[in-house]
Amino acid sequence: MIEESILSKAKKVRLLLLDVDGVLTDGRIIYDSKGKDAKFFDVHDGMGVYVLGKLGIKTILITAKGSRSIAPRAKDMRVEEVYEDISPKSEVLDKILKKHKITPDEVCFVGDDLVDLCLMKRVGFPIAVFNAVPEIKQAAAYITLRHGGRGAVREVAELILKSQDKWKEVIKLYES
Numbered sequence: 092m093i094e095e096s097i098l099s100k101a102k103k104v105r106l107l108l109l110d111v112d113g114v115l116t117d118g119r120i121i122y123d124s125k126g127k128d129a130k131f132f133d134v135h136d137g138m139g140v141y142v143l144g145k146l147g148i149k150t151i152l153i154t155a156k157g158s159r160s161i162a163p164r165a166k167d168m169r170v171e172e173v174y175e176d177i178s179p180k181s182e183v184l185d186k187i188l189k190k191h192k193i194t195p196d197e198v199c200f201v202g203d204d205l206v207d208l209c210l211m212k213r214v215g216f217p218i219a220v221f222n223a224v225p226e227i228k229q230a231a232a233y234i235t236l237r238h239g240g241r242g243a244v245r246e247v248a249e250l251i252l253k254s255q256d257k258w259k260e261v262i263k264l265y266e267s
Contacts, residue, residue, distance in 0.1 A: 093250070096232075097232060097233050097250075098254045100199075100215060100216040100232055100233075101199070101216060101250050101251045101254035101255070102254045102255055103196055103197050103215060103216070104148060104197060104198070104199045104215075104216055104251050104255075105147075105148060105149075105191075105193050105197040105198075106148065106149050106150075106151065106187070106191055106193055106197060106198050106199070107140070107143060107148060107149070107150045107151070107198075107199050107200075107201070107247070107248075107251070108150075108151050108152075108153055108187070108198060108199065108200040108201070108210065108214070109140075109150060109151070109152050109153070109200075109201050109244060110152075110153065110154060110180075110200075110201060110202045110203060110204075110206075110207050111130075111152055111154040111156075111158075111161055112130070112154065112156060112203075113202075113203035113204055113220065113222075113223075113239045113240070114201050114202060114203050114220055114239045114240070114243065114244065115132055115133075115136055115152070115164070115239070115240060115244060116130045116131055116132055116239070116240040117131055117238065117239060117240030117241060118203070118222075118239060118240065119131060120158075127159065128158050128159070128160065129160060130158065130160045130161075130164075131240060132164050132240070133240055133241055133242055133244070133245070135242050135245040136240070136242060136243070136244035136245050137164070137167060137168045138245065139244050139245035139246075139247070139248030139249065140168040140169070140170060140244060140248065141168050141169055142248060142252065142261045142264070143248050143251065143252065144168075144169045144170075144171070145261075145264065146252065146257045146260055146261065148251065148252075149171040149191070150168070150170050150171060151170065151171050151172045151173070151174070151187060152165055152170055152172070152173045152174065152175075153174045153177055153180050153183060153210070154173075154174070154175050154176075154177065155176070155177060155178045155180065155206045156175070156176065157175035157176045158175070161173060161175060172187075178206065179206075179209045180206060180207065180209055180210045181209035181210055181213055184198075184210065184213055184214075194215075195213055195214050195215050196215035197215060198214040198215055198216070199214065199215070199216040199217075199218060199247065199251065200214045200216070200217055200218065201218045201219075201220065201235075201243065201244065201247055202217070202218075202219060202220075202223065202227050203219065203220045203222065203223040203224070203227060203239050204223065204224055204227065205224060205226060205227070207227055208226060208227060208230060211227060211230040211231065212230055216232055216233070217230055217231050217232055217233075218231055218232065218233045218234070218235065218247055219231035219233075219234045219235070220234075220235050220237070220238060220239035220243040221234060221235050221236060221237055221238050221239075221243065222238045222239055223239070233250070235247065
């Protein structure tokens with residue numbers, strides 16, 4: 092059973108911000124012989140982001156490290172915006188809040204490592220993936236049961252949608 096304080100934070104969410112490496116991926120980066128990287132993304136996480144968007148909750152990716160593999164995945168999930176090579180990550184938060192006309196209380200951010208700490212401390216609903224570093228877990232209002240890149244983002248999407256009584260709408264999208 093999820094605590095009422097967590098559900099209260101999730102009910103307010105209008106925008107989801109996600110780190111990439113360690114949150115949307117399991118944190119592993121593969122380099123081929125030409126120095127090009129590849130990442131593993133979880134299909135369930137992608138579906139979670141997609142259905143959030145279908146029900147009016149936008150997702151934005153913010154990563155300290157750019158990669159050619161991020162843009163195609165973001166497009167596939169219908170992500171609103173992608174900010175790459177951002178450090179500190181908090182430098183784009185005010186721009187995002189202004190652009191989307193929302194307050195920090197209406198933002199959920201999911202992180203896993205020290206570079207995420209600045210955003211964890213500024214949003215209304217900070218979340219750490221299960222395998223996050225201790226400092227991120229300490230700053231989190233909620234810690235997922237799933238690992239980063241292994242369904243943690245889907246867990247967050249379901250938490251948000253269920254707290255807002257929108258999960259039944261998701262089921263209706265796929266019943267017929």
